[in-house]
Structures are given as C-alpha cells and as structure tokens.
Amino acid sequence: MTSIIQLKNVSYRYPVGDEWVLKHITVDIKKGSFVSIVGNNGSGKTTLCNIIRGFIPHFHKGELDGTVILDGKDMNDYELGQLSEKIGYVFQNPFTQISGVKETVFEEVAYGLENLGVPVEEIYPRVEEVLTLVNIQDLREKNPFELSGGQRQRVALASIIVMDPEILVIDEPSSQLDPIGTDQVFEIIRLMKEKGKTIILVEHKMDLVAEHSDTLILLDEGVILVQGETRKVLSDPLYASANVQYPHVTEVALELQKAGVPLEFLPIKYAEIMTCFKTSVGGLTDD
Numbered sequence: 299m300t301s302i303i304q305l306k307n308v309s310y311r312y313p314v315g316d317e318w319v320l321k322h323i324t325v326d327i328k329k330g331s332f333v334s335i336v337g338n339n340g341s342g343k344t345t346l347c348n349i350i351r352g353f354i355p356h357f358h359k360g361e362l363d364g365t366v367i368l369d370g371k372d373m374n375d376y377e378l379g380q381l382s383e384k385i386g387y388v389f390q391n392p393f394t395q396i397s398g399v400k401e402t403v404f405e406e407v408a409y410g411l412e413n414l415g416v417p418v419e420e421i422y423p424r425v426e427e428v429l430t431l432v433n434i435q436d437l438r439e440k441n442p443f444e445l446s447g448g449q450r451q452r453v454a455l456a457s458i459i460v461m462d463p464e465i466l467v468i469d470e471p472s473s474q475l476d477p478i479g480t481d482q483v484f485e486i487i488r489l490m491k492e493k494g495k496t497i498i499l500v501e502h503k504m505d506l507v508a509e510h511s512d513t514l515i516l517l518d519e520g521v522i523l524v525q526g527e528t529r530k531v532l533s534d535p536l537y538a539s540a541n542v543q544y545p546h547v548t549e550v551a552l553e554l555q556k557a558g559v560p561l562e563f564l565p566i567k568y569a570e571i572m573t574c575f576k577t578s579v580g581g582l583t584d585d
C-alpha cells in the first residue's frame with residue numbers, strides 16, 4: 299500500500315513550556331487506512347493530529363524536529379490552501395467548527411466550497427448530496443446555533459465531507475453524542491473509508507476503535523509505546539502496561555482468562571465473544 303503521511307523521528311515542543319510533548323515519533327500511514335490514535339489525557343494525541351494536518355508548523359509555531367511527508371512532499375512545501383483541500387479536520391467540539399457567519403445549515407455546509415471559489419451550480423448538488431449522506435436534510439433551513447450538540451457534530455462533519463478531502467482527521471467525534479448519534483456518525487465515517495478516504499481518528503471509546511480501525515497507535519507521554527495492526531496492538535503486553543482501556547469485550551475475556559477460562563484468541567469485537575470460547579466452554583456457541 300502507498301504511504302500518504304510519513305513522520306520521521308518527529309519531536310515537538312510548544313513555544314510555551316520547555317517539555318518536548320512529542321518525542322521521536324515515526325509513523326507511516328497508508329492511503330485508505332483507518333488509523334486510531336489512543337492514549338491517556340495529555341499523551342499528545344491532539345498535538346500529533348495537528349502535525350499530521352499541517353496546523354503545526356503552519357499556524358502553531360514552536361520547535362518541530364524531524365520530517366513530515368504528505369503524499370510524497372515535505373509538509374513545509376505545501377501552501378495552506380492546498381492543505382485544506384487535501385486534509386479535512388473535524389474538531390472535538392463542533393461549536394469550534396461552525397463559522398458563525400452563516401444563517402442556515404445549507405449555507406454553512408456550502409461555505410467552504412464558496413471560499414474555494416467553486417461555481418454556484420456545482421455547489422448546490424454537492425451540498426445536497428452531503429446533506430442526504432449525513433442525514434440532515436430536515437435541518438437545512440435551521441440556524442446552526444439552534445442545533446443540539448449531536449446535530450452540530452453532523453453539520454460539522456458535513457461541512458468537511460463536502461470539500462471531498464483525501465484525508466479526514468477526526469478528534470473524538472463521540473464526545474458530544476448519545477449512543478444513537480455516535481452510531482450514526484461512525485456509519486458516516488465508515489462510508490468515507492469505503493470511498494477510499496484515509497481516516498485518522500482520536501477516540502477514547504475503545505469499542506469504537508476496535509470495531510472500525512485497522513491500525514492503532516498508542517501514545518504514552520509523548521512517545522509511541524506500540525503501533526500496528528489493531529488486533530496485534532491490543533494483544534501486546536505493552537498495551538497492557540499503559541493503563542489505558544480495552545474494548546469492553548476484551549476486558550470481559552481477560553477477566554475470564556484470569557479466572558482460568560482458556561481463550562482461543564483475544565476478542566476485540568462483540569461478534570467474536572462466541573468464537574473465542576467455542577472449544578473451551580462447553581455449550582457456549584452461537585447456534
């Protein structure tokens with residue numbers, strides 16, 4: 299698979315504070331992959347996202363060591379406009395994303411395309427398509443500031459998707475959402491992955507991470523403790539040492555294992571709970 303983002307020995311410290319908040323980060327993100335970044339509070343997840351999307355060094359100064367390559371070209375050699383076409387960033391807080399200058403959801407979703415100078419006759423069908431995809435057609439005439447947190451989150455996602463970026467960086471989309479809203483938003487993210495987009499997600503809810511991502515990066519105090527295929531990372535003793543959550547199904551299986559129940563493999567998705575015990579617990583089958 300082709301690489302889309304490569305970080306080579308990247309370290310970063312903010313202008314305020316002496317600490318290097320990211321240390322010797324080397325990452326190779328493949329085109330079309332779904333990468334989740336996990337780690338405890340303050341481990342550097344948002345900072346890493348900001349480097350991946352070029353916000354650091356283009357906006358946030360500070361000291362950045364190492365090399366960041368986006369689609370074969372050094373991040374420093376991109377114009378800001380090129381970056382915003384290539385990478386869409388969905389903020390953790392949808393309030394941050396809403397422009398505040400548009401009076402309806404339709405206009406809000408169209409705003410980015412307008413700024414890019416896309417002709418009106420092209421903007422309309424693109425916005426219509428995305429409103430349907432994200433299932434917010436009914437909100438089109440509403441003021442974005444009258445919406446609930448979950449509705450705003452979907453508008454924020456729509457305003458990024460409409461730009462058709464190759465890479466989506468999404469910071470904790472579930473933080474404002476109830477379980478139904480979360481499922482809806484993850485369904486949209488899944489569709490984006492199916493369309494061939496590269497997804498980079500920060501998420502604390504490990505059930506969602508295990509269900510959706512093919513690659514996992516575990517950050518711990520600014521260093522990558524372990525990274526690779528999601529299942530391998532979750533099975534790695536280094537993951538266990540980091541005091542971060544497992545998916546619920548994995549936690550249950552690990553508890554049972556501690557109590558003496560042998561596992562055939564470590565389940566990471568709900569659908570695997572039956573098969574992981576199949577031969578070891580008599581009668582526990584899905585038929």
Ligand SMILES: Nc1ncnc2c1ncn2[C@@H]1O[C@H](COP(=O)(O)OP(=O)(O)OP(=O)(O)O)[C@@H](O)[C@H]1O
Pocket residue numbers: 312313314315319337338339340341342343344345346
């Ligand atoms: N603008 C800033 N200036 C100075 N230090 C910062 C700034 N933003 C973050 N930091 C520091 O960088 C470190 C990493 O922060 P970051 O927000 O990247 O972590 P995180 O893993 O995303 O945390 P959380 O899960 O709480 O969102 C923390 O020690 C934080 O205090």
